Amino acid sequence: QEVAQQKLAHVAILATGGTIAGSGATSTTTVGYTAATVGVQQLINAVPELQKAAHVTGEQVFQIASESMTNDHWLKLGKRVNELLSKDDVDGIVITHGTDTLEETAYFLNLVVKSRKPVVLVGAMRPSTALSADGPINLYNAVLLAASPDAAGKGVMVALGDQIHGARDVTKSNTSTPDAFRTPELGMLGYMQGNKPYFYHVTTRKHTVDTEFDISKLDALPQVDIVYGYANMNTVALNAFIASGDKGIIHAGTGDGSVAAQVKPGLVEARKKGAIIVRSARVGNGIVARNGEANDDQLDFVVSDTLNPQKARILLMLALTKTNNTKEIQRMYYTY
Numbered sequence: 001q002e003v004a005q006q007k008l009a010h011v012a013i014l015a016t017g018g019t020i021a022g023s024g025a026t027s028t029t030t031v032g033y034t035a036a037t038v039g040v041q042q043l044i045n046a047v048p049e050l051q052k053a054a055h056v057t058g059e060q061v062f063q064i065a066s067e068s069m070t071n072d073h074w075l076k077l078g079k080r081v082n083e084l085l086s087k088d089d090v091d092g093i094v095i096t097h098g099t100d101t102l103e104e105t106a107y108f109l110n111l112v113v114k115s116r117k118p119v120v121l122v123g124a125m126r127p128s129t130a131l132s133a134d135g136p137i138n139l140y141n142a143v144l145l146a147a148s149p150d151a152a153g154k155g156v157m158v159a160l161g162d163q164i165h166g167a168r169d170v171t172k173s174n175t176s177t178p179d180a181f182r183t184p185e186l187g188m189l190g191y192m193q194g195n196k197p198y199f200y201h202v203t204t205r206k207h208t209v210d211t212e213f214d215i216s217k218l219d220a221l222p223q224v225d226i227v228y229g230y231a232n233m234n235t236v237a238l239n240a241f242i243a244s245g246d247k248g249i250i251h252a253g254t255g256d257g258s259v260a261a262q263v264k265p266g267l268v269e270a271r272k273k274g275a276i277i278v279r280s281a282r283v284g285n286g287i288v289a290r291n292g293e294a295n296d297d298q299l300d301f302v303v304s305d306t307l308n309p310q311k312a313r314i315l316l317m318l319a320l321t322k323t324n325n326t327k328e329i330q331r332m333y334y335t336y
């Protein structure tokens with residue numbers, strides 16, 4: 001075999017569920033299957049090639065479809081990852097995960113993991129029972145990546161379809177095809193080929209080793225929700241979120257984060273009540289300019305830079321564990 005390694009690295013596989021652990025009625029069932037049914041040992045056993053890639057151990061952290069991911073799951077997972085990475089005999093971590101919120105978990109971990117050791121999230125678009133299931137090859141590549149010294153210090157990574165993506169900028173961009181994961185304009189980090197990673201990009205943003213966020217003493221995160229911008233938008237959802245006690249609101253604005261005239265007074269009111277307002281964009285690419293579509297200085301709003309709404313939500317939750325100062329929070333959006 002071409003996989004030539006003196007001493008195999010120890011890669012801990014943490015399983016959380018998803019389609020990679022899903023099963024369907026027949027080999028041609030690629031929709032209408034059940035996610036999160038196959039356990040971690042069965043996932044490992046299905047890929048005997050893993051034994052040559054690394055010394056792998058498995059742990060079932062939870063077993064859910066990723067659309068049901070919660071802040072509590074994230075805190076549990078993040079703490080376990082940091083605990084494992086602090087051990088001398090763990091060289092890297094692979095997390096098997098549903099694809100629906102995989103980019104969110106990856107970005108959360110990117111902000112709270114404190115280690116240079118590789119952390120790789122992996123999923124599949126087809127259940128484990130399907131013809132040409134993508135889970136086994138994706139898992140194999142993820143383990144090779146987590147075992148590679150070249151992958152150290154690059155932040156949390158996502159490995160699917162022979163591609164390596166960075167947690168900050170990757171997004172799921174197709175509902176069902178196997179090539180669903182993309183880093184649209186900012187570019188993926190590299191490729192997996194011939195049993196090893198090839199890197200071409202690194203992020204300029206802070207993550208993992210130099211993060212200022214610490215979840216070790218947290219057992220909850222502040223409530224932050226997203227209001228979606230659209231023609232004929234109203235403030236019903238926004239008002240309900242504020243009434244329920246939200247500490248922050250992400251406005252997934254139209255265009256470059258524009259806010260409808262009939263919605264702006266609601267956001268101003270919410271800010272006066274103490275909630276932090278972050279203007280993000282539903283578009284998927286580009287910068288939301290500070291003081292562009294709204295006078296953020298005057299209204300005391302924050303902009304999400306290039307973070308999509310679901311990732312802007314994660315950064316705001318973590319920011320709120322440290323400060324309520326909007327200048328400080330704005331700095332964080334330009335840092336991570």
Ligand SMILES: NC(=O)C[C@H](N)C(=O)O
Pocket residue numbers: 017018019020035064065066067097098099100101123124125126
């Ligand atoms: N392909 C998948 O993994 C989708 C599934 N609904 C999940 O996120 O758990």
